[in-house]
Amino acid sequence: MFSTNLSYEDKLDALQNEFQISVSKEMSEEVQSMCNLSMGVLNKGISVGRMEHAKETAYELRDMGLPDEKIARAVKVDMDILQEWLAEREEMLVK
Numbered sequence: 001m002f003s004t005n006l007s008y009e010d011k012l013d014a015l016q017n018e019f020q021i022s023v024s025k026e027m028s029e030e031v032q033s034m035c036n037l038s039m040g041v042l043n044k045g046i047s048v049g050r051m052e053h054a055k056e057t058a059y060e061l062r063d064m065g066l067p068d069e070k071i072a073r074a075v076k077v078d079m080d081i082l083q084e085w086l087a088e089r090e091e092m093l094v095k
Contacts, residue, residue, distance in 0.1 A: 008035045
């Protein structure tokens with residue numbers, strides 16, 4: 001039931017056939033909402049993970065001496081975001 005590999009329809013089918021739970025219209029709507037919510041959480045996690053990876057890559061490219069413009073282009077972020085990341089890193093290194 002908690003698998004991201006199962007579709008909404010598969011989960012309803014499992015409730016009815018594997019667990020012998022009769023699914024009302026309201027329950028069906030709740031399952032749909034939970035599926036949508038779980039996909040939103042998953043997508044948010046993936047997005048955050050990608051951003052963290054981009055940040056780490058930016059740090060490495062900076063350490064290699066690449067200019068900020070090329071780093072921003074390489075990790076596909078605006079210069080403003082790159083500058084924030086680099087400023088955060090500098091603060092961490094100073095502490």
